[in-house]
Amino acid sequence: xxxxxxxxxxxxxxxxxxxxxxxxxxxxxxxxxxxxxxxxxxxxxxxxxxxxxxxxxxxxxxxxxxxxxxxxxxxxxxxxxxxxxxxxxxxxxxxxxxxxxxxxxxxxxxxxxxxxxxxxxxxxxxxxxxxxxxxxxxxxxxxxxxxxxxxxxxxxxxxxxxxxxxxxxxxxxxxxxxxxxxxxxxxxxxxxxxxxxxxxxxxxxxxxxxxxxxxxxxxxxxxxxxxxxxxxxxxxxxxxxxxxxxxxxxxxxxxxxxxxxxxxxxxxxxxxxxxxxxxxxxxxxxxxxxx
Numbered sequence: 001x002x003x004x005x006x007x008x009x010x011x012x013x014x015x016x017x018x019x020x021x022x023x024x025x026x027x028x029x030x031x032x033x034x035x036x037x038x039x040x041x042x043x044x045x046x047x048x049x050x051x052x053x054x055x056x057x058x059x060x061x062x063x064x065x066x067x068x069x070x071x072x073x074x075x076x077x078x079x080x081x082x083x084x085x086x087x088x089x090x091x092x093x094x095x096x097x098x099x100x101x102x103x104x105x106x107x108x109x110x111x112x113x114x115x116x117x118x119x120x121x122x123x124x125x126x127x128x129x130x131x132x133x134x135x136x137x138x139x140x141x142x143x144x145x146x147x148x149x150x151x152x153x154x155x156x157x158x159x160x161x162x163x164x165x166x167x168x169x170x171x172x173x174x175x176x177x178x179x180x181x182x183x184x185x186x187x188x189x190x191x192x193x194x195x196x197x198x199x200x201x202x203x204x205x206x207x208x209x210x211x212x213x214x215x216x217x218x219x220x221x222x223x224x225x226x227x228x229x230x231x232x233x234x235x236x237x238x239x240x241x242x243x244x245x246x247x248x249x250x251x252x253x254x255x256x257x258x259x260x261x262x263x264x265x266x267x268x269x270x271x272x273x274x275x276x277x278x279x280x281x282x283x284x285x286x287x288x289x290x291x
Contacts, residue, residue, distance in 0.1 A: 023037045212228060
């Protein structure tokens with residue numbers, strides 16, 4: 001039972017539960033004991049104290065070498081595809097240090113209550129102290145579904161995004177306030193979220209191919225910000241049973257806190273040779289206006 005970790009090392013800022021097998025030898029004492037051996041994790045859950053995010057169920061193998069823990073393999077079993085962690089970090093009775101971990105995503109379906117669901121491919125890297133990690137990387141989304149909640153306009157409450165090629169899994173990411181779950185206030189984040197060609201947005205009358213990149217940034221001690229542009233390369237919009245072709249459609253991210261873009265969507269319908277109707281949707285995605 002992984003609960004023994006919290007009992008043995010009560011000052012470590014980590015909460016654990018699940019099952020593991022192995023042989024460990026603990027010698028020495030405060031402030032830096034030595035822990036040696038191997039641990040096979042069968043179904044483990046880990047979270048940082050004070051944070052909402054929990055990783056699990058996990059299986060894999062950890063190697064303990066005195067004050068260092070080497071992650072030989074650690075695989076997340078919570079969705080389709082593969083999400084694996086490798087690397088290592090140091091430890092003492094007062095906490096973790098010298099973190100150097102990589103998370104690789106291969107067609108991984110990540111689902112946590114939020115606004116985006118997708119299949120993920122890419123890599124994230126975390127280095128430094130646990131309370132001030134340096135997180136970098138690039139993640140590509142496919143088979144995407146996005147919904148932007150709106151209290152002001154229930155009709156435009158949800159936008160769903162789908163990718164035409166068959167993929168496995170689903171992802172969802174939610175931002176609450178200005179901090180990313182599991183990332184400390186003094187951490188630095190620089191991660192690029194990419195929508196490759198072939199990603200289609202569908203829902204509430206919209207049917208469009210969307211491409212672009214959004215950079216998620218957080219300097220130490222500051223709030224998370226989002227910067228980037230998503231553009232429609234092909235698509236249409238149906239309003240009141242009438243089909244409009246999209247002429248210009250851009251979602252621009254340039255804010256702090258919630259990842260809600262400003263929309264600029266222009267759609268036209270050729271009623272006859274002489275008559276053309278234009279619909280223009282502008283404003284924040286959770287409260288747009290129609291002209």
